[in-house]
Amino acid sequence: xxxxLVYVDHVDGAVRKPTLELLTLARRIGEPVAVHLGAGxxxxxPVLAEHGAVKVLTADAxxxxxxxVAPKVDALQAAYEAVSPAAVLxxxxxxxxxxxxxxxxxxxxxIITDAVDLEAGDEGPVATQSVFAASFTTKSRVSKGTPVITxxxxxxxxxxxxxxxxxxxxxxxVADSSKGTKIVSRTPRESTGRxxxxxxxxxxxxxxxxxxxxxxxxxxxxxxxLGAAVGASRAAVDAGWYPHTNQVGQTGKSVSPQLYIAAGxxxxxxxxxxxxxxxxxVAINKDAEAPIFDLVDYGVVGDLFDVVPALTxxxxxxxx
Amino acid sequence: MSLRIVxxxxxxxxxxxxxxxxxxxxxDRDDVDGLLSELDxxxxxxxxxxxxxxxxxEITVLTVGPEDASDALRKALSMGADKGVHVEDDDLxxxxxxxxxxxLAKAIEKTGYDLVVCGMASTxxxxxxxxxxxxxxxxxxxxxxxxxxxxxxxxxxGRRDGDTASxxxxxxxxxxxxxxxxxxxxxxPSFKGIMAAKKKPVETLDxxxxxxxxxxxxxxxxxxxxxxxxxRPARTAGTxxxxxxxxxxxxxxxxAGQKFI
Ligand SMILES: Cc1cc2nc3c(=O)[nH]c(=O)nc-3n(C[C@H](O)[C@H](O)[C@H](O)COP(=O)(O)OP(=O)(O)OC[C@H]3O[C@@H](n4cnc5c(N)ncnc54)[C@H](O)[C@@H]3O)c2cc1C
Ligand SMILES: Cc1cc2nc3c(=O)[nH]c(=O)nc-3n(C[C@H](O)[C@H](O)[C@H](O)COP(=O)(O)OP(=O)(O)OC[C@H]3O[C@@H](n4cnc5c(N)ncnc54)[C@H](O)[C@@H]3O)c2cc1C
Numbered sequence: 194x195x196x197x198l199v200y201v202d203h204v205d206g207a208v209r210k211p212t213l214e215l216l217t218l219a220r221r222i223g224e225p226v227a228v229h230l231g232a233g234x235x236x237x238x239p240v241l242a243e244h245g246a247v248k249v250l251t252a253d254a255x256x257x258x259x260x261x262v263a264p265k266v267d268a269l270q271a272a273y274e275a276v277s278p279a280a281v282l283x284x285x286x287x288x289x290x291x292x293x294x295x296x297x298x299x300x301x302x303x304i305i306t307d308a309v310d311l312e313a314g315d316e317g318p319v320a321t322q323s324v325f326a327a328s329f330t331t332k333s334r335v336s337k338g339t340p341v342i343t344x345x346x347x348x349x350x351x352x353x354x355x356x357x358x359x360x361x362x363x364x365x366x367v368a369d370s371s372k373g374t375k376i377v378s379r380t381p382r383e384s385t386g387r388x389x390x391x392x393x394x395x396x397x398x399x400x401x402x403x404x405x406x407x408x409x410x411x412x413x414x415x416x417x418x419l420g421a422a423v424g425a426s427r428a429a430v431d432a433g434w435y436p437h438t439n440q441v442g443q444t445g446k447s448v449s450p451q452l453y454i455a456a457g458x459x460x461x462x463x464x465x466x467x468x469x470x471x472x473x474x475v476a477i478n479k480d481a482e483a484p485i486f487d488l489v490d491y492g493v494v495g496d497l498f499d500v501v502p503a504l505t506x507x508x509x510x511x512x513x
Numbered sequence: 514m515s516l517r518i519v520x521x522x523x524x525x526x527x528x529x530x531x532x533x534x535x536x537x538x539x540x541d542r543d544d545v546d547g548l549l550s551e552l553d554x555x556x557x558x559x560x561x562x563x564x565x566x567x568x569x570x571e572i573t574v575l576t577v578g579p580e581d582a583s584d585a586l587r588k589a590l591s592m593g594a595d596k597g598v599h600v601e602d603d604d605l606x607x608x609x610x611x612x613x614x615x616x617l618a619k620a621i622e623k624t625g626y627d628l629v630v631c632g633m634a635s636t637x638x639x640x641x642x643x644x645x646x647x648x649x650x651x652x653x654x655x656x657x658x659x660x661x662x663x664x665x666x667x668x669x670x671g672r673r674d675g676d677t678a679s680x681x682x683x684x685x686x687x688x689x690x691x692x693x694x695x696x697x698x699x700x701x702p703s704f705k706g707i708m709a710a711k712k713k714p715v716e717t718l719d720x721x722x723x724x725x726x727x728x729x730x731x732x733x734x735x736x737x738x739x740x741x742x743x744x745r746p747a748r749t750a751g752t753x754x755x756x757x758x759x760x761x762x763x764x765x766x767x768x769a770g771q772k773f774i
Contacts, residue, residue: 204677261673261682262645262655287641287658287675294610294642295649303611303736306640319740325532325637332741373654373688377670377681389676395773419773437660437695438676443528443639444552444694452773462528466639473771474751475764486753491767495756503761511765511774 195223195279206233211284213351242358263371285343302338327469398424402457406434418508442467460485516570524582525637534742549585552632554699590710591702597715607732614646619723631691644691654684660695
C-alpha cells in the first residue's frame with residue numbers, strides 16, 4: 194500500500210491531538226509514516242505507533258529551533274525523498290501551513306489548506322473544505338504532483354490502530370539558504386491549565402457584552418464548570434480584556450467543537466468564520482435581533498450577567 | 514540607497530456580501546462588490562511606517578487580478594503608496610495558490626525589491642500561505658505573521674506571536690514579510706491622498722511581459738482542482754427563549770438533554 198507522510202505536531206515529544214487525527218485520516222489513503230522533528234521522539238514513537246504509524250522518521254537539529262520554518266522544510270523534503278509518498282499531510286497551524294507551502298513549491302505539487310475531511314478518490318485524495326465563512330463546502334484534489342494537504346483540528350476522531358512504528362533516523366542537511374530568518378528570542382506562554390482552544394470539545398466565548406476584563410472570570414467559571422476552553426471575540430481582545438491567542442474568528446483561531454457557547458457576541462461574519470462549523474451552537478445575548486441567533490441550536494435572550502452565573506451554578510450542581 | 518518595498522494586495526469579494534461560486538467553480542466576482550482585502554490594509558500601513566522611518570524608500574503596490582482589481586491598487590495608493598503594478602491577463606482566470614505565487618514572484622523580480630510586505634491571509638481564500646510560497650520562490654528569508662515589524666540598516670525585525678510562544682525574529686534584506694491585524698490600525702486615506710492617487714502611475718503587465726506560459730497558470734494550469742462546491746444548508750431554526758429568571762436553568766436543561774453535562 195502507498196505510504197502517506199504525516200508531519201507530527203508535538204511539544205517535546207508530547208504529540209498533539211490534531212496529529213492523531215491526521216494519522217486516522219492518513220489510513221484512509223495509505224500507510225501512515227510519521228515525521229517527528231526535534232526532541233522527544235522516544236516519547237512520541239509509541240503514541241504514533243498506537244495510532245497507525247508503520248514507521249516513524251526522526252531528526253533533531255539545533256537549526257529547527259534557531260531558525261524559522263525553512264530547516265523543517267529541508268527535513269520534510271528529505272523524508273519525502275526517502276519515502277516517495279502518495280500524499281503529505283500536515284496540521285493546519287500557522288507553521289504547518291507554511292511548511293506545507295514551501296514543500297509544495299520544492300516538489301512541484303499543489304497544496305490544499307484547511308481540509309475538514311479527507312477520503313480516497315480515483316484520482317487521489319479528495320479534500321473537503323469549508324469556505325467563505327463556512328457558507329460553502331467544497332471538494333478538491335491536487336491535480337499536479339504529490340498532494341500536500343493541511344487539515345484542521347477536530348476533523349476526525351482519533352482511532353487507535355496499532356502498527357509497527359519502526360523508528361528510523363532521518364539524515365537531514367540544513368541548507369545555508371534555510372538559515373535566513375533567525376529566532377533571536379522566545380518567550381513561552383504561560384499555560385492556563387484549560388484545554389487547547391482549537392482542540393477543545395467545548396468552547397465558551399465572551400464578547401463586547403462582557404464589558405471589561407474584570408468580568409471575564411464569569412466566562413472562565415462557566416468554561417471550568419464544563420471543562421471547556423475560553424474564547425473571545427475580536428472586540429473583547431482589541432479592548433484588552435482577553436489575550437489575542439484566545440480570539441476566535443477569521444484572524445483568530447478557527448474552532449470546531451462539539452459545543453460552542455457565545456456570550457455577549459453579536460455574530461459578525463468574521464467571528465462566524467471561526468466558529469460556524471461547531472456542532473452545537475448556543476448564544477446568550479440581550480438583543481433578540483443579534484445575527485448570532487440565526488446560527489443557534491439554542492439561544493437565550495437575556496443579560497449575560499444573570500444567565501451565565503445561573504448556568505454555571507446549575508452545571509456545577511448537576512455535576513455534583 | 515533607496516529601500517524598494519513591494520506590497521502585495523489582493524482584490525477580493527466583499528465578505529459581508531453574498532459570496533458564491535460561478536459555474537466553473539471559480540469565485541463568482543460579478544455578483545458581489547470587490548474591494549482591497551481588509552487584511553492587506555495592515556500590510557500597506559506597515560510599509561508606510563517603514564518608509565516613514567527610512568531615509569529614502571519607495572512603495573510599489575502589486576496585485577494579480579482582473580480589471581477591477583485596479584480598485585485595490587487605488588485604495589493602497591490613496592493611503593500613500595507611490596506606484597502600482599497590475600498583472601492582468603484573461604489566462605489568469607482560475608489561478609490557484611501555486612500559480613499566483615509564480616506570477617507574483619516574477620512580477621516582484623521584474624519590479625525590483627528589497628522588502629516584500631504581504632497581509633497575513635486574504636479574506637477570501639484565506640490560506641495564509643502566499644508569503645511562504647513567495648519566500649521559497651524568491652529564495653529569500655520569510656519573516657511572517659508579525660504583530661510588530663521594523664527595518665533598520667538592511668535588517669528586518671519582527672515579533673511573531675504564536676500559540677505556545679512569542680518569538681523575536683530577524684533577517685537580512687531582501688526578505689518577505691507578512692503582518693497580522695495586530696500590527697496596528699491602518700490609516701484612512703485623506704481627501705488629498707485620494708486626489709493624489711489618481712495621478713500616481715500604475716503599470717499593467719500581462720503573462721508575456723513576465724515570460725509565463727498560459728498553461729502554467731489559470732484553471733488549466735492549476736495544481737489543484739475544485740470538483741464540487743455546495744452551499745451549506747441553512748441551519749434549521751433553533752430554540753430561542755427569553756430569560757425571565759429561568760434562562761440559565763432552561764439552558765442547563767437543554768445542555769443536559771444534549772449530554773453536555
Ligand atoms: C478583517 C477583519 C477581521 C476580523 N477578524 C475577527 C475575528 O477573528 N474574530 C472576531 O470575533 N471578530 C473579527 N472581526 C471583527 C468583527 O467584524 C466584529 O467587530 C466583532 O466580532 C464584534 O465582536 P462582538 O460580537 O464581541 O461585539 P459587538 O458586535 O459589539 O456585539 C456585542 C454583543 O453583545 C451583546 N451584549 C451587550 N451587553 C450584553 C449583556 N449584558 N448581556 C448579553 N448580551 C450583551 C450585544 O447585544 C451585542 O450583540 C474582524 C473584522 C475585520 C474587518
Ligand atoms: C474559498 C477559496 C479556497 C481556496 N482554496 C485553495 C486551495 O486549497 N489551494 C489553492 O492552491 N488555491 C486555493 N484557492 C485559490 C487562492 O485563494 C488564490 O490562488 C490566491 O490568490 C492565493 O491564495 P489566498 O488568496 O488564499 O492567499 P493568502 O495566502 O491567504 O494571502 C496572503 C497574502 O498574499 C498576498 N496575495 C494573495 N493573493 C494575491 C494576489 N492575487 N495579488 C496580490 N497579492 C496577493 C496578499 O498580500 C495576501 O494578504 C482558494 C480560493 C478560494 C476563494
